Amino acid sequence: MTPAVPLQNGASGWIGRVLESFGLPAGIAGSVGDAILGGALFVVAFVVAYILGKRAVLPLLDRLLNARNLDRHAKTPIRKLVWIVYLFVAITAAFGVAGYNGFLRSLATIAAAATLAIGFAMQDVLKNFVAGVFIFTEKPFKIGDWIEWEDNSGVVEDISLRITRLRTFDNELLTVPNGQLTDSVVKNPVDADELRLKFVFGIGYDDDVEAATDIILEEARAHEGIMDDPEPSVRLTELGDSSVGLQSRIWIANPSRADFVKTRGEYVRRVKARFDEEGIDIPYPHRTLTGGLEVADGPVAEG
Numbered sequence: 001m002t003p004a005v006p007l008q009n010g011a012s013g014w015i016g017r018v019l020e021s022f023g024l025p026a027g028i029a030g031s032v033g034d035a036i037l038g039g040a041l042f043v044v045a046f047v048v049a050y051i052l053g054k055r056a057v058l059p060l061l062d063r064l065l066n067a068r069n070l071d072r073h074a075k076t077p078i079r080k081l082v083w084i085v086y087l088f089v090a091i092t093a094a095f096g097v098a099g100y101n102g103f104l105r106s107l108a109t110i111a112a113a114a115t116l117a118i119g120f121a122m123q124d125v126l127k128n129f130v131a132g133v134f135i136f137t138e139k140p141f142k143i144g145d146w147i148e149w150e151d152n153s154g155v156v157e158d159i160s161l162r163i164t165r166l167r168t169f170d171n172e173l174l175t176v177p178n179g180q181l182t183d184s185v186v187k188n189p190v191d192a193d194e195l196r197l198k199f200v201f202g203i204g205y206d207d208d209v210e211a212a213t214d215i216i217l218e219e220a221r222a223h224e225g226i227m228d229d230p231e232p233s234v235r236l237t238e239l240g241d242s243s244v245g246l247q248s249r250i251w252i253a254n255p256s257r258a259d260f261v262k263t264r265g266e267y268v269r270r271v272k273a274r275f276d277e278e279g280i281d282i283p284y285p286h287r288t289l290t291g292g293l294e295v296a297d298g299p300v301a302e303g
């Protein structure tokens with residue numbers, strides 16, 4: 001009984017015979033037939049995998065990302081990364097279907113060596129890339145947040161897998177590697193729905209502390225941008241060289257950098273105006289010199 005001929009060998013043999021009929025030598029016709037069939041199988045397998053990825057893999061990924069409530073800026077790079085990995089797997093599978101197993105083994109060896117070399121050469125890039133993944137998954141901040149780290153601050157404008165772009169309050173654009181943000185303590189004052197502000201008002205030692213406290217609380221309660229609950233409070237926190245420090249603690253809702261600066265500025269200005277009306281002094285640092293000065297009688301000696 002004649003053994004069954006594999007489909008690929010049979011098809012390539014048929015293509016080889018067709019090419020022989022056009023005058024090609026048998027050896028060349030067979031090799032060309034194998035190449036044509038292998039290329040056709042590769043294209044068909046890759047197209048099927050590509051369509052499967054578009055119709056099934058990406059929609060499934062979108063559902064998973066939506067289930068984690070990720071923002072749009074976080075979904076886009078993750079989606080691109082998964083799609084690139086999927087295409088690499090699809091190409092590898094297509095080579096296997098086409099019968100290029102030897103080529104795949106060579107490609108895998110080259111890829112492993114290249115990965116090792118690239119890993120050493122791009123350590124910082126890979127570190128920032130991994131840091132970007134952590135930022136996307138843990139979400140310590142998002143686009144539009146005002147954040148502070150080390151001696152810098154700004155509003156987040158864009159987050160990618162490698163860098164984060166922030167706009168400073170001097171309208172400067174900062175491009176910060178993600179690794180720097182994950183390695184530092186990042187302060188996000190606007191992460192919650194409420195933000196507490198503190199400001200120390202200094203009054204003179206001869207001024208009435210209770211009267212000054214009442215004025216500070218009255219102006220806080222009268223300001224439309226300051227919350228009633230939690231209610232404002234005042235504590236005596238400092239006995240300085242030239243002033244008594246009264247620390248005001250107020251809360252604002254849905255905070256942003258603009259709200260923070262505006263509310264604090266208006267509040268402090270109103271308290272200052274009331275202090276002036278009530279004759280409460282806001283002293284500046286000064287020193288009292290004690291001792292005596294002796295003046296000699298007679299003419300001044302000339303040198």
